[in-house]
Amino acid sequence: MLTDFLRDQVFTTAWFGLMAFVWFGWSQEDPPKRWRVWLGLGSVLGLGFAAAFGVLTATNWDEPTALEGKYVWFGVLVAAEVVAAGVGCLVLARRGASRWMAWWVAVVVAAHFPPLALFLDDIGVALVGVVQLVALGMVARRLRGDTVTSSRLAGPVMGATLLLSAAISAVLTVPGL
Template sequence: MLTDYLRDALFTAAWFGLMTGVWLGWAQEDPPRRWRGWLGAGSVLGIACALGFGAATGLNWGLDSALEGKYQWFGVLVTVEVVLAGGGCWWLARTRRSRWMAWWVAVVVAAHFLPLGWMLDDASIAVAGVVQLVALGALVPRLRRTKRTTSALVGAVMGGTLLAYALITAAVTLPVLLSS
């Protein structure tokens, strides 16, 4: 497995599946027409991961978690993430740059995976965050060349990476789950 904590792996697959639907849903704000079917299919697959692994998480809730004794710090991390994302979006709206909101929120989300990987004792989450940050940085020149919202490209990058992570976690975790 990617972590020694089965419950955390199950929850991460479920949560990343759910967030796949959120990000690919946001990408549907303004996508090229040919992307729509792929975005919808990815959303459905993400929601299926969320439901299946959400149920598995519930059935295995009694297992250990790397967050034991760190729940308050997890709360601080999430609070900081929400304040940074919301504050940045407020500033972007006030400065008439609201088309960059999806990109900004994605940067905050990807950056929060770095300390989250440490909290969950799972370096693969931090690696996912680094991959997302690099991809988001690489998108900037392309995003600057257009007046469209950033949501289609950003949502596809975030949703695609989260879905890939959820599916990899599922593939690695399912044999462990089925053997226990």
């Protein structure tokens, strides 16, 4: 994204590509028919970024990282994210509101990006999270008046923002390699 650490840049690009693949996949749970090809294309492009930048991550693993000395706190952040997503989904399931699970997980993921940006010394990661949170707020309003699964709208929001971020990161990174 927007960091001086090459290893973190290529890893984030690979990770965002992989997560775009995952979110576009989840959004295929119940999409409108006309979206299916686009969601599939997003998945393929995300997987492409994940593969290409995964290789670049492996070849640049010995480069410095902003996470040096912060691994424990990074682990705490990730663990808190997983627990919040899991507990929230459990509560939603018990309340008979499981259609909101994708939206809830998306909010938790987006909310963890600003503190993650502090660990990675990368304002771009924070910007992605803020954009996602705003978009998910708009999605929530639309979902309230409907009965569809939230993956129908939350998945494409997350997939598209992550794919676009991976593409921007790739454009910024490749010329300097």
